[in-house]
Amino acid sequence: MNIGVFKFTSCGGCQYSLLDLGESLLKFKISYFTELSSKNIFSPLDLALIEGSVTTNEEENFLKKIRKNARYLVALGACAVSGGIQAIQEDKSSNRIRPYSKPLADFVPVEFELRGCPISKHHLLEVLFSLSVGSMPLLPDYPLCLDCKRKGNPCLIVTKGVLCLGVITQGGCGAICPSKGRGCYGCFGPVKKVNLKAFFKCCLRLGLSEEEAIQALKNSFNGYHPDLRELYENIS
Amino acid sequence: MKISLEPLTRVGGSALLEIIKEEGSLKEVRFAIRETPRLMESLLIGKSYKVLPEITARICGICPIAYQITALQAVEEAFEVKIPQEILSLRKLLYFAEWIHSHTLHLFFVHLPDYFKLPSFLELYHKEPFMLEKVLYLRDTVSLLIETLGGRTIHPVALIAGGFSSVPESLSNLQKPLEESINIAVELFAKLSSLKYPEFSFKEVIYVSLIGDDYPLLGDLIFDGREKISKRDFRHYFKEIKVPYATANFYLSSEGKAYLVGPLARFNNAFEKLSPIAQSLALKYGVFPPLNNPYRSALIRMLEILHSLEKSLEIVKTYRKPPSPSLEVMVKESEGFGVTEAPRGILWHHYKFDSQGTITYARLITPTAQNLKLIELTLTELLAKEKELKEEELLSKAEPMIRNFDPCLPCATHFLEVKIKEN
Ligand code: SF4
Ligand code: SF4
Numbered sequence: 001m002n003i004g005v006f007k008f009t010s011c012g013g014c015q016y017s018l019l020d021l022g023e024s025l026l027k028f029k030i031s032y033f034t035e036l037s038s039k040n041i042f043s044p045l046d047l048a049l050i051e052g053s054v055t056t057n058e059e060e061n062f063l064k065k066i067r068k069n070a071r072y073l074v075a076l077g078a079c080a081v082s083g084g085i086q087a088i089q090e091d092k093s094s095n096r097i098r099p100y101s102k103p104l105a106d107f108v109p110v111e112f113e114l115r116g117c118p119i120s121k122h123h124l125l126e127v128l129f130s131l132s133v134g135s136m137p138l139l140p141d142y143p144l145c146l147d148c149k150r151k152g153n154p155c156l157i158v159t160k161g162v163l164c165l166g167v168i169t170q171g172g173c174g175a176i177c178p179s180k181g182r183g184c185y186g187c188f189g190p191v192k193k194v195n196l197k198a199f200f201k202c203c204l205r206l207g208l209s210e211e212e213a214i215q216a217l218k219n220s221f222n223g224y225h226p227d228l229r230e231l232y233e234n235i236s
Numbered sequence: 237m238k239i240s241l242e243p244l245t246r247v248g249g250s251a252l253l254e255i256i257k258e259e260g261s262l263k264e265v266r267f268a269i270r271e272t273p274r275l276m277e278s279l280l281i282g283k284s285y286k287v288l289p290e291i292t293a294r295i296c297g298i299c300p301i302a303y304q305i306t307a308l309q310a311v312e313e314a315f316e317v318k319i320p321q322e323i324l325s326l327r328k329l330l331y332f333a334e335w336i337h338s339h340t341l342h343l344f345f346v347h348l349p350d351y352f353k354l355p356s357f358l359e360l361y362h363k364e365p366f367m368l369e370k371v372l373y374l375r376d377t378v379s380l381l382i383e384t385l386g387g388r389t390i391h392p393v394a395l396i397a398g399g400f401s402s403v404p405e406s407l408s409n410l411q412k413p414l415e416e417s418i419n420i421a422v423e424l425f426a427k428l429s430s431l432k433y434p435e436f437s438f439k440e441v442i443y444v445s446l447i448g449d450d451y452p453l454l455g456d457l458i459f460d461g462r463e464k465i466s467k468r469d470f471r472h473y474f475k476e477i478k479v480p481y482a483t484a485n486f487y488l489s490s491e492g493k494a495y496l497v498g499p500l501a502r503f504n505n506a507f508e509k510l511s512p513i514a515q516s517l518a519l520k521y522g523v524f525p526p527l528n529n530p531y532r533s534a535l536i537r538m539l540e541i542l543h544s545l546e547k548s549l550e551i552v553k554t555y556r557k558p559p560s561p562s563l564e565v566m567v568k569e570s571e572g573f574g575v576t577e578a579p580r581g582i583l584w585h586h587y588k589f590d591s592q593g594t595i596t597y598a599r600l601i602t603p604t605a606q607n608l609k610l611i612e613l614t615l616t617e618l619l620a621k622e623k624e625l626k627e628e629e630l631l632s633k634a635e636p637m638i639r640n641f642d643p644c645l646p647c648a649t650h651f652l653e654v655k656i657k658e659n
Contacts, residue, residue, distance in 0.1 A: 009272040011646050012248055013297020013390040019345060020379065020389065022372050026361060036345060037356035038245040038635070055272040085294050086274035090282065100275065118297060118390045176387040180394045181402035181561075185290060187391075219287050221294070 001132045004032035004045045006066060008052030008059050009101055010084060013118040014077035015051045020121045021128075028128065045070040047131060053079040053087060053101035060107055067108040074127060075104045078117035078221040082189055085117075087224035097232045099224055112137060115170050117187040117221040123172060140172035143191045144184055147175035156183050163206055165220060168199045186220030190227045240268075241631040244638065246346050246356070248298065249645020253634055254481060255619070255627075262623075265615040265634070267608055269482040271645040277598045285311050285397060285567065285593045292585075292600070293391045295650045298341060301334040301386070302578035304395045309454070310585045311397045314572030315565050315593075322558040323399045324454075329551045330385050330392070331453060331576070332544035333378040337389070338579035339499075339537040340378075342642045344371045347534055350636040351431045367427070370420045374541070377413040381548065384410065399562030407555045414549040421542040422517060428538050429521045433531040436637075439617065441528065441610065442493055443501035444582060451509040451543060452502045452577045459505055460495065467575040470584055471599075474606065484648040487606045494609040497581025498642070499536040503527060511546035514539045530614065530640035537642075567593030578603050580642055604641075604648040611641050 005015055015035060018025060032040045048070035054060050067073060075081045082103050089100040104110050114123050123139055130137035144166035148155065156164045156178055164183035166175070170191040177184045203213035214231055217223055223232075242252035254266040276295050280288070288307040293300035305327055312319060319327075344367075345357045354360050361368035379389045384404055386392020394401045446452035447459035458465045458473070465473050474487045489495050503510075504525045510518065518524060523535050567589065574585040581603030588597035618637055619630055 007250070009274060011274075011294050011297040011300075012644075013294075013300070016297055016341065017390065019341065019375070022376075023368070026358065026368075030358060033356075034243055034245045035248060036246060037358065038349075039355035040245065059272070084274075085279065085291060086276075089275055089279060101272075117294065118388075173388075177393050177401075180387045182393065182396065185393075215283075219283065219291070 001028060001046045001128075002043065003028050003030045003047045003049065004042070004066070004070065005030065005035070006032070006048060006050045006052075006062075007035060008050065008063070008080070009055040009086060010052030010077070010079040012051070014079070014114075015049070017118055017121050017124060018049075021125060024125065028132070042069065046072065047128075048073050049076050050074065050080050050104060051076040053083045053103060054107060055086070055101040063104060063107055072111045072131065073104070073108065074112045074114060075110045076114050076124075077119045078115070078187060078189060080104050081113045081115060081225070082222035083224035085219075085221045085223075088218045090218075097218070097224070099229075101224075103224070103226075105226070112139070114139070115188040116173060120173055140170065141192050142171045143167065144169045144171040144173070144175060144188065147171045147173065148178050151175050151179055153178045157202065157206065161206060163203065163208060163216060165216060167202060168194050168196070169220075186217065186222060189220070189222035189225050194227050196231070239627060241627065241634070244631075244635065246349075246635065247638055247643060247645065249643075249649070251645055253615070253631070255630065262616070262620045265612055265619055266479075266481050267612050267615070269484045269608075269645055269649060271483055271649045273483055273649040274646075276650045277600060280595045280598045283595055285315075285587075285589055285595060288587070288595070289395050289397075290391075295600070295602075296644060296647045297390055298338050298644055299334055299578045299580065299647075300391045301330050301382070301395070302576060302583050304392075305331055305454070306574040306576045306578075306583050306585045307587075308395060308397055309574035309576065310572035310587050311565075312572070313574070314570040314587065314589055315397075315567055317398055317563050317565055319399065319563070320558065322556075323403075323561070325551050325555075326385060326400065326403060327395070328453060329548055330382060330395070332548045333381040333385075335544045335579050336374065336378045336541050337382065339541050340371060340375050342639075343534055343537050343541075347639045347642070350639060351433075351534070367424075370424060373420055374417050377410075377417045380413065381410055396562060398565045399560075401561065403557060403561045405557055407552045410552045411549070414545055414552060418513065418542065418545045418549065421538065421545055422513065425517055425521070425535070425538045425542065428535055429523075431534075433529065433534075435529065436531055436618070437528045438496075438530070438610075438614065440493070442489060442495035443504045444495045444497050444606075445501040445505045446575065446577050446582065447505060449509075451506050451511070454576050456575060458575065458582065460489070461505065467573045467584065470573075470575065471586065474601065482608075484605055484608065484645070486608045487601070488609055494613055495606065496610050497603050497606050499540055499581075500527065500530065500533050501581060502577060503536045503539070510539060511543045513546055514542040517542065530637065533640050533642075567591070571597070580604055580607075580644060580647070582606065600650065602644075602647040602650065604643045604645065607641050607643065608648065611638060611643065
């Protein structure tokens with residue numbers, strides 16, 4: 001399997017997760033990875049792994065070129081999936097957000113999304129190994145609360161009355177934050193069919209206004225996810 | 237005449253080199269950084285102090301802990317929270333782990349292939365699988381350490397204003413791997429010492445690092461070889477310069493000179509404070525200050541890895557779970573400064589808060605940005621000598637020199653605004 005790794009606007013954290021795969025990494029053929037190799041061949045790829053969001057016309061054009069050249073395109077992490085934290089530049093005067101950066105899927109079709117800021121190496125391995133044997137990767141699509149239950153964590157909302165975005169966040173990280181005694185801040189982005197109405201109600205019960213709840217979503221590193229962005233576009 | 241050399245590879249972030257020639261001879265090399273800034277400072281304005289460790293971490297996926305701890309230092313100064321020793325030790329432990337994580341990444345996955353004349357670590361480790369095994373052992377050890385304290389290796393989650401959101405019951409599971417890692421680091425240092433390093437010496441350089449009782453890490457005094465500067469006054473030490481060809485600002489000392497931060501600066505300013513094994517090993521192999529050859533920075537990174545391992549082991553051995561993971565934070569209208577030694581050198585933060593703890597001002601100066609000017613001057617000197625080299629060859633001469641400095645471009649460009657996509 002011929003792999004290319006690309007970086008757009010981002011912190012670098014997701015692509016370096018590849019190094020956490022250890023020796024398994026040497027099993028794959030990586031033919032393009034400018035951050036870690038001086039020999040880069042832009043030949044047809046089976047898999048393009050892309051970190052980062054799109055912020056300039058050059059990035060947009062390059063993304064389209066990669067798309068044409070790759071069988072599968074994988075968005076790595078919150079920047080590539082949602083535009084990242086840098087997408088939420090607030091215009092203080094109008095209370096609107098100015099999308100400074102955008103997710104890959106705003107420009108090209110994306111086959112697989114690895115959530116998280118940063119991604120989980122287990123999900124990366126799942127994609128790499130499944131595709132290399134010709135089967136479809138299975139990625140989580142349940143809410144984070146399930147991870148917490150599996151770990152036996154007491155619910156922070158119920159027992160401590162603190163805000164935890166786990167109720168609307170896609171699971172798969174293993175409930176890292178609640179296991180460390182703090183609320184999830186949403187870095188895996190909104191879960192499928194996210195129920196924001198219920199979320200706002202939950203916040204209200206915790207004594208948080210809708211505005212504060214929206215602020216938490218903006219700070220989630222996934223604030224500009226397609227399922228969340230209407231929230232601010234409707235607010236004047 | 238201007239020639240562009242691109243793409244620059246094995247450099248964290250996107251950049252190219254511009255070579256300016258006059259009457260056939262090389263006059264200037266420009267480090268034209270293309271990475272899009274992510275406007276992190278303006279993003280913070282209007283948000284609560286509580287988001288600082290999360291958001292500033294995302295400036296850099298290689299040294300997030302440096303950002304978290306520096307920001308918290310500023311917050312805790314502003315709100316007068318006095319962090320107890322035992323919590324401070326745990327923060328140091330996390331920080332040492334990050335030095336190791338970052339230095340091993342640069343040294344063994346980015347830089348080392350140069351010394352073997354190979355294009356990447358993939359070729360290197362197909363040839364030297366034994367070395368890979370050792371390097372991975374080091375990385376697994378520190379990943380375990382960071383996960384134990386912070387929840388995950390990149391962008392850990394447990395650092396909060398006032399302390400930690402929770403602290404581990406015990407760290408005894410780390411003792412063995414750390415001891416084994418120290419042995420491995422000694423072996424790797426010997427291996428690195430046997431490599432051939434090209435000759436080169438900075439013509440003129442100022443080494444700037446923190447100074448105190450220990451080898452530089454946390455602290456509040458900065459030293460430039462002559463005087464000590466407080467973290468508050470450091471903002472008058474440097475001059476910010478805008479360059480039209482880069483998406484990052486450059487920095488000079490107030491006297492207009494290029495200066496260097498990072499491993500070489502720390503080593504030259506504080507060699508005698510290195511941990512015992514690191515220091516005796518350095519002396520045995522003849523590595524001591526003044527060390528002005530950037531190619532040998534690889535050896536200094538390895539010594540700092542060893543130093544961090546020894547210091548970590550000390551903390552792990554004496555760990556007892558503190559009675560409380562964090563102190564309460566009472567906000568007030570105030571300002572605070574933070575300064576620490578990130579893996580790449582001095583990282584400096586300055587914030588102002590209103591009476592609700594909302595951020596009203598944020599300014600961050602990163603290590604790489606401070607080194608950019610010296611990188612350019614060094615490249616100019618290096619390439620000016622190579623009159624007979626063709627253009628393609630210039631790039632392969634320049635790249636290893638750039639890697640000596642371990643620049644991180646997402647850090648350097650975290651705030652300037654460039655022309656953005658319109659639609
Ligand atoms: S998703 Fe998070 S970790 Fe990944 S590149 Fe973006 S900011 Fe970095
Ligand atoms: S608990 Fe939430 S914020 Fe924390 S790592 Fe998991 S998804 Fe990210």
